[in-house]
Amino acid sequence: MTYDLSPRPLNPAFKTPPIIWPNGAKSALFIGFDVDAETAWIGNNPSNVDRMVTTSHGGYDARVGITKILQLMEELALKATFFVPGWTALAHPAVCEPILKAGHEIGHHGYLHKMPDREKMDESFEEIDRGFEALEKALGVRPIGYRAPSGENFPELLAYLAKAGIRYSSSFRDDILPYRHQLADGKPGVVEIPVNFAFDDWNFGMSSRTSPRALFGREAVLPLWVDEFEATHAWGGVTTLVLHPQVSGRPMRWHILRDFLRHVQAKGDVWIATGAEITEHFEQLERDMGA
Template sequence: MTFDLSPRPLNPAPKTPKMIWPNGARSALFIGFDVDAETAWIGNNPSNVDRMVTTSHGGYDARVGIAKILELMDELGLKATFFTPGWTALAHPVQCEAMVAAGHEIGHHGFLHKLPDRTKCDEAFEEIDRGFEALQSALGVRPVGYRAPSGENFPELLAYLKKSGIRYSSSFRDDILPYRHAGADGSTGPVEIPVNFAFDDWNFGMKSRMSPGTLFGREAVLPLWIDEFEATHAWGGVTTMVLHPQVSGRPMRWHILRDFLKHVLNKGNVWIATGAQITSHFEALEAASGQ
């Protein structure tokens, strides 16, 4: 493959039109969970399927994490979006059905959590198709939102997502407001609800025997989350979280998340919404502005 390295904006999407949040809110909070389960450990490294201790990190989702996260959302009266690989839904249907029964949004997160690769378009498209089929089969849902496994995307995949009925993506890192993707040819793509990397709990709370490193506790994580949220709130943006039940479903980290969400709730002027709700609001503003 020849790579085009000519100077140009690598994301041709236009800037967001004036953003007004519902009900007089100053900012928005998007609580997104990636329910990777074992796919986080086998999707990009299939040989791990025979390493039971390694995959047990992901097994925590079904045994403990999902239920504890649902318990927290119920306690606080919040709705979240659960980006779920198709493999997870097929392997752990009871736990995933509980997410649907509790009224949460199910998002698309691939089938086996494989990193999308532009040199393997057919494989990337198959991951989308198999993910849809599995989520429909196991949970009776067809998602409208997508979060890229391992956080990667490329133009052909964005076009395929829109063609497949995906209305929004939540993977990119280049804004604090939603925006509409655009192709180099002027075509339009899904809405993007950008991610703030500071709110990816994997960075602070997940290490394994194969990737040793520092784990960060309350004194590091909670002040960082609060400070980043407060600044985003002041700027009128959306705070998008990338959480994992196998991380934030752990006992101490569950309490960190709980305390952070209670801080946001106490502000009183934050719109806490699912990805589908944020997308519908953006689409309404877009239509009203004539864009």
């Protein structure tokens, strides 16, 4: 494959329209959980399937993490979006079904959590198709939202997502407001609800024997989240969380997340919404501007 390295914006997305959040809110909060389970450990490294202690990191989702996260959402009366790989839904239907029953949104997160790769285009498209099929089979849903496994994307995949009926993505890191992608042919693509890397709990709370990293506790994580949220709130943006039950479902980290969400709720002027709700609001703003 040849690479076009000519100077140009590498994401030719449309400019964000003026955003007015509902109900007089000053900013928005999007609570997103990536329910990777074991796929976080086997999707990009299939040999880990025979390393039971390694995959037990992901096994925590089904044994403890998902249930504890659902309890937290119920306690705080919040709705979230759970991005579920198709493999996870098939392997652990008994703990994924309560997500739906509690009224949360299910999003697409690939099938086996393989990182999208332009040099393996057919395989990347297959991940989308198999993910849809598995979620429909296990949970009876066809999601409208997508979060890229391992957080990667490429132009042809963006077009494939739009063709498949995906209405929004939450993967890119280049804005604090939603925007609409522009496809390679110039046509509108999906809405993007961008991510702030500071709110990815994996960075602070996950390590392993094969790739050891330092872990960070309350004194490092909670002030960072609060400060980043406060600044985003002041700028009128959307604070997008990238959380994992196998991280934030752990006892100490569960309490960090609860305290952060309580801080946001106490502001009183933050619209806490699912990805579908934010997308519907954005699309309505677009229609209003067109009128």
